[in-house]
Amino acid sequence: VRDRSVAQNAQLALLLEVSGTPKPGNVDRERDFADLRFEHFMAGAVGARPGLELAAAGEPVGEAFERAVDGMADQSAGNTQFGALLVLSPLVAAASEGALTPARADAVVRNTTVADSAGFYRAFEHVDVAVDDPPDGLEPLDVRYGADAIPELESRGLTLLDVMERSADVDGVAAEWVGQFERVFDAAEAILDDDGPVPDRASRAFLDLLAEGPDTFVVTRNGPEAAAEVQRRAQAVLAGEEDATELAEELVARDINPGTTADLVAGALFVALERGLVV
Amino acid sequence: VRDRSVAQNAQLALLLEVSGTPKPGNVDRERDFADLRFEHFMAGAVGARPGLELAAAGEPVGEAFERAVDGMADQSAGNTQFGALLVLSPLVAAASEGALTPARADAVVRNTTVADSAGFYRAFEHVDVAVDDPPDGLEPLDVRYGADAIPELESRGLTLLDVMERSADVDGVAAEWVGQFERVFDAAEAILDDDGPVPDRASRAFLDLLAEGPDTFVVTRNGPEAAAEVQRRAQAVLAGEEDATELAEELVARDINPGTTADLVAGALFVALERGLVV
Numbered sequence: 329v330r331d332r333s334v335a336q337n338a339q340l341a342l343l344l345e346v347s348g349t350p351k352p353g354n355v356d357r358e359r360d361f362a363d364l365r366f367e368h369f370m371a372g373a374v375g376a377r378p379g380l381e382l383a384a385a386g387e388p389v390g391e392a393f394e395r396a397v398d399g400m401a402d403q404s405a406g407n408t409q410f411g412a413l414l415v416l417s418p419l420v421a422a423a424s425e426g427a428l429t430p431a432r433a434d435a436v437v438r439n440t441t442v443a444d445s446a447g448f449y450r451a452f453e454h455v456d457v458a459v460d461d462p463p464d465g466l467e468p469l470d471v472r473y474g475a476d477a478i479p480e481l482e483s484r485g486l487t488l489l490d491v492m493e494r495s496a497d498v499d500g501v502a503a504e505w506v507g508q509f510e511r512v513f514d515a516a517e518a519i520l521d522d523d524g525p526v527p528d529r530a531s532r533a534f535l536d537l538l539a540e541g542p543d544t545f546v547v548t549r550n551g552p553e554a555a556a557e558v559q560r561r562a563q564a565v566l567a568g569e570e571d572a573t574e575l576a577e578e579l580v581a582r583d584i585n586p587g588t589t590a591d592l593v594a595g596a597l598f599v600a601l602e603r604g605l606v607v
Numbered sequence: 608v609r610d611r612s613v614a615q616n617a618q619l620a621l622l623l624e625v626s627g628t629p630k631p632g633n634v635d636r637e638r639d640f641a642d643l644r645f646e647h648f649m650a651g652a653v654g655a656r657p658g659l660e661l662a663a664a665g666e667p668v669g670e671a672f673e674r675a676v677d678g679m680a681d682q683s684a685g686n687t688q689f690g691a692l693l694v695l696s697p698l699v700a701a702a703s704e705g706a707l708t709p710a711r712a713d714a715v716v717r718n719t720t721v722a723d724s725a726g727f728y729r730a731f732e733h734v735d736v737a738v739d740d741p742p743d744g745l746e747p748l749d750v751r752y753g754a755d756a757i758p759e760l761e762s763r764g765l766t767l768l769d770v771m772e773r774s775a776d777v778d779g780v781a782a783e784w785v786g787q788f789e790r791v792f793d794a795a796e797a798i799l800d801d802d803g804p805v806p807d808r809a810s811r812a813f814l815d816l817l818a819e820g821p822d823t824f825v826v827t828r829n830g831p832e833a834a835a836e837v838q839r840r841a842q843a844v845l846a847g848e849e850d851a852t853e854l855a856e857e858l859v860a861r862d863i864n865p866g867t868t869a870d871l872v873a874g875a876l877f878v879a880l881e882r883g884l885v886v
Contacts (some may be wrong), residue, residue: 330654330677330678330681331861332650332653332654332678332679332681336653336654336656339652339653340649340653343622343649343652343653344646344649347645347649357636357637357645358636358637360804364703365804366626366636366806367623367626367804367805367806367886368886370619370622370623370626370886371611371619371886373622374611374615374618374619374622375609375611375615377615398609399611401611402609402611403886404885404886464697465736525639525646525663526646527645605685606683607646607647607649607650607682
């Protein structure tokens, strides 16, 4: 038997992430939103793979990410795994250089360039992503400008890590980029220490992360109070005071989707696979 | 957005097949066997892709199939998609040459050689597949010999189509090889004519095929009476006399797995994707 490649592990992480259930508020093996369904995540993972292979081949992270997003978007539901690919791209690049460690991942993001930022901005032209208005002074860098913001990136000399630093307080994925992917690596170790079927471990890792801090995608789409409620109720699930499946049904019905937490789980599953998780 | 390649459509077909529910007796989005679970099919589809790409690149079908099986087997449950890959390999080769038609698929299988047979036999060394004893006179060609049977294949000059002809009456996948993939193409058209989410269409196509004839994998593992019962009860589901989900629960509990019918659905989903099915 041939072992999976780094890019194959990343694709499998995307598939395992959406297979975990319950993941309250997310598309999972048992739940869909009306226009964002399980099959769209399957197609997204299939389409993302060539971009993940570019990252594994040592191509620039921004270019690999843009290519992954472009392929991911080849399904009818729009954004399925934008954030997950933003977590995975540097981790895949790091894993292709040797054992996957926080230090190696940190080196990858520190080596990003203005060209990587340009790739990141171009990726927004392939798919609609829910984002907030930029903070004061950063209006010219609104990601919704896509490639039109590239001259501004160049004049300010912003690397992709610089861009992530500017949104780390409002985006849980950007926070991982600037924080050595600490929550991702911690969740990966929890998945490795857990037992039972891998999708069940993914579900438990998701709940742990959800209870740990507010999901920034919920903050963006539903507001900070909804995000605080989701965190509090995930804590109640962990305390045995609420049922995870009932919470999953309720959040889907209310269109509250903790997508950033799912992105971190995808990253954690990839790290765990690279560290020997058996499927 | 970049369109999916032929190999990507084949990989997506594998993923959509297992996502359809209910598919009575099969692993599906809602059901697992104890040691053969949804995540193993995810990993199987990830691992199979390089072999599918060989088929799309025009490499010999037997070699591509063997490579696909080798990668598919890189998960802990053993055989997940051996039969599906045997359906897909010639269809992928045909699709890479132009519009996917029965005539083009037939030309691919007619062009197979003794080397393709050798690849097919080698594939049995990568994974345990449930098979019957060979008929009288064909003992030296028992697939369980794996590569040890290759000298016999060579001395008899058997192409892979010749091998399939010898088992077409006991193996529904082999029957497709010798019959211009008629049931696969018919099911693809039914999927295209259907509406609603693609996994739901896959479930309906599965039930139609199951009602149409005995599943040869059930014949092999559970005997002809069990296969006849499964066919009859699928007919009862179509007649509104039985509930598909209850039948699914019962067949999984009885370890009756109509895997050949699932293989045909994977092929049908691939043909449908090549013909414009939107996910």
